[in-house]
Amino acid sequence: MKVVYPREDFCVQCYLCQVACVVEHSQSKNVINAYFRENLRFTERCSVYAEGPVSFSLMCRHCTEPECLEACKNGTLYRDEEGRVLVNPEKCVGCWMCIMACPYGVIKRRQLETRRIAHKCDLCPESEIPACVRACPNGALLFEDRGERNDEVRARW
Amino acid sequence: MKYVLVGNSYSAVWAAEAIRRVDADGEVFMISAEKFRPYAKALLQDYVSMRFTEHHMYYRGEHWYERMKVKPGLGSPVVEVNDVAKIVVLESGEKFTYDRLLIATGGVPFVPPIKGVDECRDVYTFTTWGDAMRIKDRVDAGEVRSAVVIGAGLIGTQCAEGLAARGVKVTIVELENQVLPRAVDSKVAGWIEEEFHKEGISVRLSDTVEEVISADGRLKSVKLKSGDVLEPDILVVAIGVRPNVDFLRSSSVKVDRGVLVDEHMRTSVEDVFAAGDVAQAPEVLTGEKQVIPIIPVATEQGKIAGFNMAGKSRTYPGALSMNSFHFGELEIISAGKLTPEEGDEVITYVEEEKRLYKKFIVSGGRLAGYVLTRDVENAGVYTALIRNRVELGDMVHALSESRFHFHKFPEKLRKSLLEVRA
Numbered sequence: 142m143k144v145v146y147p148r149e150d151f152c153v154q155c156y157l158c159q160v161a162c163v164v165e166h167s168q169s170k171n172v173i174n175a176y177f178r179e180n181l182r183f184t185e186r187c188s189v190y191a192e193g194p195v196s197f198s199l200m201c202r203h204c205t206e207p208e209c210l211e212a213c214k215n216g217t218l219y220r221d222e223e224g225r226v227l228v229n230p231e232k233c234v235g236c237w238m239c240i241m242a243c244p245y246g247v248i249k250r251r252q253l254e255t256r257r258i259a260h261k262c263d264l265c266p267e268s269e270i271p272a273c274v275r276a277c278p279n280g281a282l283l284f285e286d287r288g289e290r291n292d293e294v295r296a297r298w
Numbered sequence: 299m300k301y302v303l304v305g306n307s308y309s310a311v312w313a314a315e316a317i318r319r320v321d322a323d324g325e326v327f328m329i330s331a332e333k334f335r336p337y338a339k340a341l342l343q344d345y346v347s348m349r350f351t352e353h354h355m356y357y358r359g360e361h362w363y364e365r366m367k368v369k370p371g372l373g374s375p376v377v378e379v380n381d382v383a384k385i386v387v388l389e390s391g392e393k394f395t396y397d398r399l400l401i402a403t404g405g406v407p408f409v410p411p412i413k414g415v416d417e418c419r420d421v422y423t424f425t426t427w428g429d430a431m432r433i434k435d436r437v438d439a440g441e442v443r444s445a446v447v448i449g450a451g452l453i454g455t456q457c458a459e460g461l462a463a464r465g466v467k468v469t470i471v472e473l474e475n476q477v478l479p480r481a482v483d484s485k486v487a488g489w490i491e492e493e494f495h496k497e498g499i500s501v502r503l504s505d506t507v508e509e510v511i512s513a514d515g516r517l518k519s520v521k522l523k524s525g526d527v528l529e530p531d532i533l534v535v536a537i538g539v540r541p542n543v544d545f546l547r548s549s550s551v552k553v554d555r556g557v558l559v560d561e562h563m564r565t566s567v568e569d570v571f572a573a574g575d576v577a578q579a580p581e582v583l584t585g586e587k588q589v590i591p592i593i594p595v596a597t598e599q600g601k602i603a604g605f606n607m608a609g610k611s612r613t614y615p616g617a618l619s620m621n622s623f624h625f626g627e628l629e630i631i632s633a634g635k636l637t638p639e640e641g642d643e644v645i646t647y648v649e650e651e652k653r654l655y656k657k658f659i660v661s662g663g664r665l666a667g668y669v670l671t672r673d674v675e676n677a678g679v680y681t682a683l684i685r686n687r688v689e690l691g692d693m694v695h696a697l698s699e700s701r702f703h704f705h706k707f708p709e710k711l712r713k714s715l716l717e718v719r720a
């Protein structure tokens with residue numbers, strides 16, 4: 142399955158992936174409205190990490206055998222027919238068992254009106270290519286199928 | 299191929315799903331003592347508190363059995379396993395033959411022989427939906443104004459919070475000198491006790507219930523070791539669970555504390571496997587076989603068992619104890635070793651007023667355990683460092699930094715994780 146892979150040598154730490162992610166998941170699809178009217182600041186599903194000259198953006202790998210699914214208390218996390226690992230927002234009770242288990246550390250906590258739920262990359266179901274990949278000005282995010290290597294690498298660090 | 303899974307919860311569900319990934323046609327039976335389809339045991343307190351609805355309780359969708367082509371047999375426990383004739387016998391008298399058997403019967407609550415406990419009808423345990431319903435019904439009927447919970451472990455503390463949320467005046471009695479002695483250290487335990495205080499839950503440490511006094515089976519009072527006497531409407535015993543193995547007595551399946559399994563989740567009998575709270579399997583840090591009764595262990599063991607039962611060889615990497623909980627406002631995740639041994643290095647970071655805490659135990663240059671509060675979003679990275687036995691090297695100095703992540707890893711490991719190149 143195609144997922145998003147970062148290339149740290151190409152990342153310029155511009156954070157456009159985070160902005161594009163927020164806008165893609167907004168109603169308005171407009172940066173200003175998304176941040177100010179819809180209050181979506183800090184709801185990006187990818188995170189940029191930087192240390193000296195090294196930087197990269199990281200998001201869910203949609204593992205074949207996801208640890209987050211195994212840890213989930215009530216079946217909130219699931220894999221859809223295409224293999225995407227998704228959160229059922231109605232069902233999530235915010236127990237953070239998934240956060241404890243994810244070896245990529247890419248699941249976040251999202252504040253809703255009355256409760257908090259797990260929040261993560263959904264590979265942009267409305268678009269053919271995820272928004273972060275489209276927004277990246279330097280090809281530091283690639284949308285590719287690297288097959289079983291994805292799981293092999295995860296299984297032995 | 300005919301598979302019989304005894305149990306209908308986390309580990310049996312994962313076993314069934316793994317079997318189906320390998321074997322689309324084999325017959326799969328799931329037998330359960332309880333009458334419900336798979337539900338989230340870990341949300342029982344939220345059922346009692348009515349924070350969440352029945353909808354949140356079901357672990358899988360309504361049509362899961364049909365989709366998985368699994369035949370459920372619910373409502374009657376297995377009372378005997380004959381591993382020579384390969385038959386399991388239910389209390390109802392029904393018999394099932396099998397080619398491969400999974401024991402996934404979880405744990406049963408341990409009720410110590412407290413004086414007077416057997417004569418009292420107001421004594422409850424808290425490990426099944428049935429237990430939670432019985433307690434909730436009495437709360438709904440206005441019959442429970444106060445409760446004593448024995449045991450401040452995971453189950454006891456969760457039960458206490460569920461009851462307190464309904465306005466019940468709860469007292470937790472714990473023999474050790476802190477709450478959650480096996481899941482957090484004394485520092486975090488102190489903060490949890492403060493949260494309990496805010497919720498109106500009283501905690502009595504280094505104490506226990508010595509006698510239950512009732513009249514006509516109705517609870518009158520409980521006498522504590524300290525000499526104090528409390529007069530609750532109900533008593534909940536939540537001292538712990540032990541592997542549910544009694545029905546295996548007449549079989550040749552080897553049992554120590556739990557059902558002993560190898561790294562394929564196979565028991566001492568060729569075609570019999572075990573997984574979850576009932577199993578005693580290799581632990582990742584020590585390699586010793588242990589019973590670790592938590593969801594991520596139950597599901598992974600179930601999955602590994604299922605694959606091996608269906609003929610796809612998979613090795614279990616070993617269990618790691620870990621947990622995530624919140625009490626009031628305080629969010630906590632902990633994993634692995636919590637009590638340092640001689641030679642271990644301990645790194646702590648505290649921001650008292652924010653209730654922010656990080657503690658890491660480093661053993662032989664590798665991360666062996668952690669406790670985090672509040673700032674928990676990168677917890678999985680630490681969990682993976684423990685599970686994969688990664689040599690920390692210079693990373694050890696960065697562990698307690700906020701947003702500790704792959705950017706602190708040595709280049710080779712980082713790139714292999716980020717880019718997954720061949």
Ligand SMILES: Cc1cc2nc3c(=O)[nH]c(=O)nc-3n(C[C@H](O)[C@H](O)[C@H](O)COP(=O)(O)OP(=O)(O)OC[C@H]3O[C@@H](n4cnc5c(N)ncnc54)[C@H](O)[C@@H]3O)c2cc1C
Nearest residue numbers: 305306307308309331332375376403404574575591592593
């Ligand atoms: C209140 C509470 C809160 C918890 N919170 C957490 C938490 O936050 N995080 C966490 O990781 N874990 C938590 N746990 C522990 C977690 O629920 C268990 O680790 C998990 O349920 C184990 O799954 P299992 O499939 O091994 O067994 P169980 O869930 O115990 O299921 C056993 C199954 O076997 C069936 N069964 C039993 N005996 C027989 C028999 N003789 N014949 C046929 N069927 C039988 C039962 O009906 C059931 O279907 C909690 C537990 C409780 C009770």
